[in-house]
Amino acid sequence: MNNTTHRALVVGLLLIAGLSLQTGCAAFRAQTSTVNVDTADPMSERFAFTDLRDITQSFATELSASPLIAKHDTAPIMMIAGVQNRTSAYLDTKNLTDRLRTLLFQTGAVQFVNEARREDLLREQGYQAAQATPETQAGIGQQLGAKYMISGSLTEMADRSPRQVRVSKTVRRYYKLTLEVTDLETGLLAWTSEREFAREARQPLVGW
Amino acid sequence: MDTARTSLSAVAGCSAVALGLALFATGCGTASLNSARSDFYTGNFQQAEEALSPEKLPRHDDVLFQLERGTIRQARGDYEGSSRDFIGAYDRLTELETFSVSQGAGSLVVNDTIKTFTGAPFERTLMHALTAQNHLSSGQWDNAAVEARRIIINLDEAYRGKYPDVPYARFMAGLALELIDDPSNAALQYRLANESLSRVEIHPDTGRLGVTRGTNEAPSRLSHLPVQAPSGWNDELIVMVQLGRAPRRGDYVSAGGHDQAPIYAEIYANGQYVGRTFPLDDVAYLRHRTEQVRALKETAKTVTRIAIKESIAQAVEHNNNELAGDLVRLVLIGLLEQPDTRSWETLPRWFQAARVPAPPDLTSYELVIKNVSGGELKRVTVSDPLQRRRNLWVSFYRDIPRR
Numbered sequence: 367m368n369n370t371t372h373r374a375l376v377v378g379l380l381l382i383a384g385l386s387l388q389t390g391c392a393a394f395r396a397q398t399s400t401v402n403v404d405t406a407d408p409m410s411e412r413f414a415f416t417d418l419r420d421i422t423q424s425f426a427t428e429l430s431a432s433p434l435i436a437k438h439d440t441a442p443i444m445m446i447a448g449v450q451n452r453t454s455a456y457l458d459t460k461n462l463t464d465r466l467r468t469l470l471f472q473t474g475a476v477q478f479v480n481e482a483r484r485e486d487l488l489r490e491q492g493y494q495a496a497q498a499t500p501e502t503q504a505g506i507g508q509q510l511g512a513k514y515m516i517s518g519s520l521t522e523m524a525d526r527s528p529r530q531v532r533v534s535k536t537v538r539r540y541y542k543l544t545l546e547v548t549d550l551e552t553g554l555l556a557w558t559s560e561r562e563f564a565r566e567a568r569q570p571l572v573g574w
Numbered sequence: 575m576d577t578a579r580t581s582l583s584a585v586a587g588c589s590a591v592a593l594g595l596a597l598f599a600t601g602c603g604t605a606s607l608n609s610a611r612s613d614f615y616t617g618n619f620q621q622a623e624e625a626l627s628p629e630k631l632p633r634h635d636d637v638l639f640q641l642e643r644g645t646i647r648q649a650r651g652d653y654e655g656s657s658r659d660f661i662g663a664y665d666r667l668t669e670l671e672t673f674s675v676s677q678g679a680g681s682l683v684v685n686d687t688i689k690t691f692t693g694a695p696f697e698r699t700l701m702h703a704l705t706a707q708n709h710l711s712s713g714q715w716d717n718a719a720v721e722a723r724r725i726i727i728n729l730d731e732a733y734r735g736k737y738p739d740v741p742y743a744r745f746m747a748g749l750a751l752e753l754i755d756d757p758s759n760a761a762l763q764y765r766l767a768n769e770s771l772s773r774v775e776i777h778p779d780t781g782r783l784g785v786t787r788g789t790n791e792a793p794s795r796l797s798h799l800p801v802q803a804p805s806g807w808n809d810e811l812i813v814m815v816q817l818g819r820a821p822r823r824g825d826y827v828s829a830g831g832h833d834q835a836p837i838y839a840e841i842y843a844n845g846q847y848v849g850r851t852f853p854l855d856d857v858a859y860l861r862h863r864t865e866q867v868r869a870l871k872e873t874a875k876t877v878t879r880i881a882i883k884e885s886i887a888q889a890v891e892h893n894n895n896e897l898a899g900d901l902v903r904l905v906l907i908g909l910l911e912q913p914d915t916r917s918w919e920t921l922p923r924w925f926q927a928a929r930v931p932a933p934p935d936l937t938s939y940e941l942v943i944k945n946v947s948g949g950e951l952k953r954v955t956v957s958d959p960l961q962r963r964r965n966l967w968v969s970f971y972r973d974i975p976r977r
Contacts, residue, residue: 450754451716454723456661528732535671572673 411539411567421561426469434557435475445481445512453522479512518545540564606630611919619650637663638691645920653708660705686914695737696860697918699728703743710968711959719754722747738863741767742855742925774833774852782929783852803931811932811967815839818923820857824915829859835924842940849930857923883907
């Protein structure tokens with residue numbers, strides 16, 4: 367190997383080492399960090415946890431300050447029937463209603479029956495009736511009935527850039543969450559509201 | 575002497591790279607796949623699944639692995655595991671929408687098997703139909719509707735291009751939407767499925783099937799059930815039956831259309847004949863139509879690839895010697911120029927459906943598989959999966975032909 371080749375090799379190696387130092391090899395290392403849920407940005411055009419948080423907060427604020435709640439002297443009792451997922455993605459809408467219930471409960475404006483745990487409740491009451499001392503037994507037939515039912519649906523519409531010669535594709539998604547409160551006695555809608563947003567994302571169609 | 579050594583090393587280098595790429599492409603995944611398929615068609619589902627265990631999952635054919643394993647798990651009744659595979663395949667396919675320059679360039683020097691398997695458009699659509707089937711089999715109506723929407727996106731003309739429609743998947747989408755009380759979108763899917771069929775007819779408002787085209791019977795007959803139901807039978811049973819074995823890519827099998835099949839199934843509930851299945855898709859026909867669309871593009875690519883390989887061989891020939899050029903030609907064209915025949919081989923050949931009256935206390939029904947002249951081929955009692963939502967019962971049956 368002559369001197370020139372040797373020098374070129376050394377310079378090349380130094381350059382690679384310099385570049386590695388610049389990036390700190392971060393791209394090649396596994397990394398974990400905690401994300402601030404209040405400030406995180408969505409990573410795609412899909413419905414994200416940030417949307418779930420924003421929308422439930424907004425609904426809880428609106429419903430707790432609504433005339434429906436104000437007209438009651440005591441906090442009305444509600445049950446959650448669920449939100450129907452009408453999108454093309456697997457979404458845990460129970461997560462959405464759980465958070466909504468938590469936020470509404472924390473305002474003190476609404477009371478909830480635990481409809482999801484009804485079977486467990488009955489089992490425990492049955493156990494207590496047979497096994498617990500009379501003074502600590504939960505009374506049978508004393509549960510409160512809900513006056514209102516919360517339900518809703520999450521819908522989606524998508525638009526994508528047409529098939530043509532291009533290096534990236536653009537997808538635009540529109541989401542709308544409609545919530546409704548139904549009077550269980552009359553079957554009439556007592557309150558309804560909706561939130562909508564659209565998001566666009568561009569993805570490369572050519573990669574290494 | 576130096577020239578001879580250089581030419582030898584050039585040939586060896588070139589051949590090693592190309593063979594290495596080819597070996598990387600085929601890897602040991604093909605043996606696992608073949609073993610799993612063979613076990614599947616001999617009814618050894620456990621061994622079939624083990625042959626495709628996660629540690630054997632090759633990155634290059636991972637979509638194909640998951641499709642085959644999803645079908646095997648479905649046949650075993652592991653609907654959740656099957657859905658996990660199909661959804662995993664979908665997620666991976668989403669990643670693969672980005673064209674890989676390295677794989678594209680590699681496939682121009684070696685062959686198309688070097689590219690990651692993404693399946694034919696109809697295979698990707700049927701993947702969603704079979705995932706919806708898993709959800710319906712376990713009563714997860716909303717999840718089935720998610721797959722229905724994915725079917726609709728896949729079959730959108732702007733997305734599908736000239737590839738064939740898949741009426742069975744449309745029917746499945748219509749059913750899933752009907753089950754979540756979305757009748758207008760269900761009717762649209764039934765109508766679009768109907769448009770691709772030539773013999774069988776689907777009534778858009780009721781989703782009921784029959785053969786009225788080319789007969790004296792009016793299509794309006796389908797607004798009623800095909801058989802007079804006994805009094806009190808206000809329920810309906812929708813049975814999706816999958817028969818036969820799909821041809822592999824590259825196999826020549828004659829197929830007349832989506833709704834032509836030499837076999838069908840009769841359905842008996844509480845011992846009474848209630849109707850029969852109608853063919854909605856033939857995988858041989860879908861494959862044939864797909865290959866027609868692909869042919870032009872693939873021929874152009876093959877010609878380009880052979881031209882590139884010939885140029886490489888001529889360059890070696892020119893710079894070194896004739897023998898070295900011939901060796902490179904032998905490796906690049908003679909050994910490596912092979913068609914990509916990878917396909918989802920555990921798929922059934924015929925997808926059929928029936929919508930018949932059912933008693934409210936249905937716990938099982940009998941299926942009698944018959945050939946086109948009415949000869950009985952097989953008789954089975956089906957009690958699982960059998961799910962109900964309001965007055966609609968949904969069930970599936972896959973007949974796996976043994977070798």
